[in-house]
Amino acid sequence: MKTIFSFKVLRVKGIMSEISKILGLPKELLTEEELWKEQAIIRIRLEKRRRHKEVTIIEGIDSKSVNLKEIATQLKSKLACGGTVKENRIELQGDHRERVKELLANMGFSPENIFID
Secondary structure, eight states: OHHHHHHHHHHHHTOSOOBOTTTOSBTTTOOHHHHHHHHOOEEEEEEEOGGGOEEEEEEOOOTTTSOHHHHHHHHHHHHTOOEEEETTEEEEEBOOHHHHHHHHHHTTOOGGGEEEO
């Protein structure tokens, strides 16, 4: 009876690892956000707007699994530019295609799955 009690105590304290419902793996091994970052196919393209202004568009990041606003804030801070999140895509003012690829790779996204158009 003592072993059953200690097992319950360990489980209540959170020492026993929890199994992810989506992945079927222990949560300490790989989080869902890391998995989505590895599998995301991201497209970076340049769009010209009125008055010859350029906007870098980043598409393909799933907004349900990764916080787009947080990623946009980090990119805007490191690139010293303005931008926004609209319709599940990130828009940055100016031409930052090459630098965005490097920054996304540093954030944990797979560089093989980032394509520049």
